[in-house]
Amino acid sequence: MSEPQLPMWQRWAQFRFSVIGELLSCPPSRGQLQQAISQLAQKRYRHPIDPNRWISFGPSTIERWYYKAKDASDPIAVLGRKIRSGTGVRWAMPDALLQELKAQYETYPRWNVQLHYDNLKVTAKEQPRLGEVPSYKTVLRCMRENGWLKTNEPAQPTDGQLIAAKRRQNREVRGFEVSHVHGLWHLDFHQAKIRILDNKGTWHRPVALAIIDDHSRLCCHLQLYLAETAECLIHGLSQAFMKRGLPRALMTDNGAAMLAEETRRGLERLGIGHQTTLAYSPYHYVASKFMWRFIGRTLPSADIKQNCTT
Structure with missing residues (x-):
């Protein structure tokens, strides 16, 4: 049977007592106390909780322990860590x-x-x-x-935003992940924070198109464009298809480029199911939203297409 483990405060108390025990059992001569404390401060001690760690203490800390335990009837009790007065008490509001x-x-x-x-x-x-x-x-x-958490809802929400907020409040939101690679892809545009200068001397703020596999979280294609159009979306999708093959389904939001007739007809012709998220529900799109946090180092070196036909 394993020995019962001592409380945390008692383990620390015994450790501190072992550090200053030499001063108590064999008190130094008059005028030699500070020298003895300095010698103890130069030593390294094994951590009482983590045996793989070694720690050391300053002379003032060892001196404080010494004077606390010197005249105490129970040195272990006075060397233990002081417990907060409100420990175990649950404060309630009127x-x-x-x-x-x-x-x-x-x-x-x-x-x-x-x-x-x-x-x-x-x-x-x-x-x-x-x-x-x-x-x-x-x-x-x-x-x-009580679930009174800060919300990010707009101050003056539209009717659609109110419906989406009510739906999220009344229904359970569950995460999901397909069981196979290329079973579902996510596609999304993101407004880049960098500015680029074209060959005509005009500044632009590009948008990044990312296509991500749901199961493996592999980025099938990432590219910068000057506009969020159906032409650019189809160009990026074509690049991903040539790199990784055809997926079973594609999930997008309800943007104009995603709902364009040429986009929907093209996916139907290739046998790819097109699924869209609910309106005003960005939490359905966590896979691509999470990726934008790490995209900053990639954007400066990404290829930017001005003509989506190439």
Whole structure:
């Protein structure tokens, strides 16, 4: 049977006691204490929790441990790490304050927790009946438990955006991934942050077209274009087809280039299923959105097509 493991504070206390034990069992001569402490500070000790680590301590730390344990009846107890007074206590908010926070969140769902907390303190100061506002951590934990998280919805949403937000709130959102390579491709345009200068001396801000395999997350094709048109989309798709072959299905958003008649007819002719995401639902498109975080180092060296027919 394995020996029971000591509590963390007790393991640290025994370790500290082993460091200064020499000073307690064999006290140095008068005037030699600082020299003995300096010698202990020059040593390296094995970490009490991680045996693979070695640590050292400054003379002031060892001196503090020594004076704490010198006259104590239980040196192990005084050398243990001090436990926070609020450990194991769950602070709750008064009902009136909780209802005020709920009403504030329903009115301003775009605020972050710090803004809610600051305004709640002002409201509680004006209305003493609400009681004292707890710490920021308590308010943060309360908002997370109730699902009162900051939303990125627009301040003045359109009818379509309201429908999409209601659908997401009432229905479960699950992640998915096809089981085979080339079973599904994702396609998306992204506005680049760099500016380019053409041979005529005109500045442009290009768009990047990325085509990603859903199962392997392989980028089948990546290219910069000067415009998000059906012609550029078909050119990029053709490049991906020649590199990787034909997929079973293609998922895009509802952009004009993706819904163009030549795009849809071409995919039907090749036997590729065309699937589109729901309107105002970018979370359906995580595969390509995640890729744009790492695309910055690739854009400066990517090929830029001005004529999509080549």
